[in-house]
Amino acid sequence: MKSIWQIILVSAFLLGCENEKKSFLEGNLTVKFDIDQLEQQKVVLELITFNPKRIQLDTIEGEKGKGTFILNTDRTSFYSVYIPGKEGEIRFMANPNDIITVTGNANNLFASSKISGTPENKRLDSLITYIKATKYYTDSLQKVFKKAESKQMHYALIDQFQTLYGNAKLKEEVYVTNFVLRNPGQFSNLMAVNSLDKNRHKKIFQLIDSALLNNFQNNEDVIKFHSIIDSWYSSAIGKKAPNFTLLNSEGKTTSLSDYEGKYVLLDFWNTGCRPCIQEIPNLKRIQKEFGGDKFEIISICIDRNNPGTQDVWRRINEKYQTNWTQVYDAGGLATAKKYKITHYPTMMVLDPLGNIIDAGNHVRGEQAYQIIRNLVSYD
Template sequence: MKKILKTILPMAILLLVTANCKQEEPFDGYTVTGTVKGLNTGWVKLTEAANRNKVIVLDSTEIVNGTFEFKGKVEAPDMVNLVIENKSAWFFLENSDINIAIDWSTVKPEDWQFTPIVSGSKSNDEFERLEAESQAIFKKPKYAPLDSIQVAYAKAKKNNDPKLLEEAEALQKKLSPLSEERRAEYTKAKYNHAKNNPSSPVAVYFLGYQYTEGRMSKGQLKEFYNLFQGDAKKTAFYRNHITKVYKDVFENLGEGNKAPDFTLDTVDGKALSLADVKGKYRLIDFWASWCIPCRESFPHLKELRKKYGTDNFEIIGIGTADAENKWRKAIDEDQISWIQVYDDAGMGDEKRAPYGPVAKLYGVPHLPTTFLIDENQTILLRNATKEELDAKLIELLGY
């Protein structure tokens, strides 16, 4: 009997230890532990990154005695927004133990962002390292002369001196090759990292808004859209930004697609639809009073309209992301004679309101954005250069 007990007892202990080990298997998801100095109570939300159309809440939790915790699991590392009292910060969420320290006493009421200290996320560490390295390009000694441009413009503005403004413009022109060299070096760092790390979620965000129509050629837009794979394609930025830009340019609102109809009020307050505008070829021009390139394009548009007449070539200017009073003032100052409608974002007289509903409908990436369409509202050119627009009109109209 004693011999049997001696055999059974160790086995029972072994089974008990094994059972306890199974219960204590390590958690393979993420635990985000946060401290908020200066804010004892409230709510914290995790929201999806890079989504400008709507806020998608991934999780929320309460702040208790200045601390909060999130627990869950992600399929792949991704950037998320941390939102407290309508102010936000970002960090990379991955399956690890992540600590976030926030000093709320340094956050001002007018701030819309705050800066947390994040530890425990390798993806976050990598992104911050890459950003620091790319920003260091701007601090290289060989680019130091470029700082004088901003100083010159500030001096001209302070003194309201046209001569000083001319000097600032001349300095900017003189140093433009150096400025272009710096921009090229910065861009190359982002492009190369993406090409060398096509599966990395971090690489998607490091490339960031370099992936826009204004900064990439159409060939590059195709290249980088098709470059990313694996976890990189699972990121919110790839879904919400990169995919949208690609589809807008090549599928939804690219050359050969139909320009969607819209109705907006003219300067005189009359409703006007795109379909109502006559003209064999029409140029839709999204612009704002504060947009210097927009207003610099007007003299050439006047020349084209004079050359071809309104039956062959009409322009529909759409004021967007602008205060209505400033939009109207710019029309008077620049003596614009073609059709003008206002894309109201409902923000009153704010200088830079968000894009209005029609700009959003057209997926406007930047200002100016233009679409040359025919009588059937088929898009013939999207964001054409001055030279491309001239050549296309000569091709279409024969002179």
């Protein structure tokens, strides 16, 4: 679950150092990075917000891949380290007075990332590592299936594929639920629950909400999470999808209202969200089979309001040869609040009248394909 965080930091001052690049003059939180193949590129530290909007805290140039951010904070929060122009990021949490170390490879930051420095970050790193391993495994299954499908040999593999894929996702779900239930009040649960279906795990979300409110009574992130939990269980299904108008990948305006009369799959994503990128082949499959007079996909990228990130968005679309509507919502101003987007990817299915008829973490992968197939094929 890109996702559900917001914070206010106090102050920051820039200072250089002889041996290793450092950012702030003084502070109570230290974040060290050691990134292979960085090649004198800049590294950015951001505060991950509850809403898709983020707060950029500092930018420094690594010295032989190493550097240190030092900042002042009065609360527990989530942060991100990323390299402008590169895909992926390293996410972690930190308390005041923590010393955090993040490592990785500049060319594959998310896949290679490691977090250390506090017991809770070590647990969070183990969780992220498990989720990454599950994604790599399920991706490999999908590649084998697609290869067989191209040769019309996939029919014999369908049952085996569904069993292996389903078992892997079930194990991931068990791992995550055990992670959060061992300590419902740990702050990292705000990140962990992003991989759980909010509809199937309502009691877990409510338990975490209650425990976090008890442990972090004045934390703005937790207060915001509480308000989101309340809003989640007043379902959007059956309501009219709010209209929006954004620029597409060709620089032309596109409005949701342009697609009335069709079923629409809304795909809210982010360039730093690996699960979003991994969903692209499935979206291509859905568009190829069902796109046309009855159905269309609209992918809304909610990301930073800067040219560099928009270039990454364009390169991703070029790399994967996306052939459906792509629009960019800088800072999430047009859609994030209206659609209550708290994690990525988020997908919603609209009927031809523009009403939301399905939404949730289950609208992904093979399930998304079957949902659209049942709507379009039998309409």
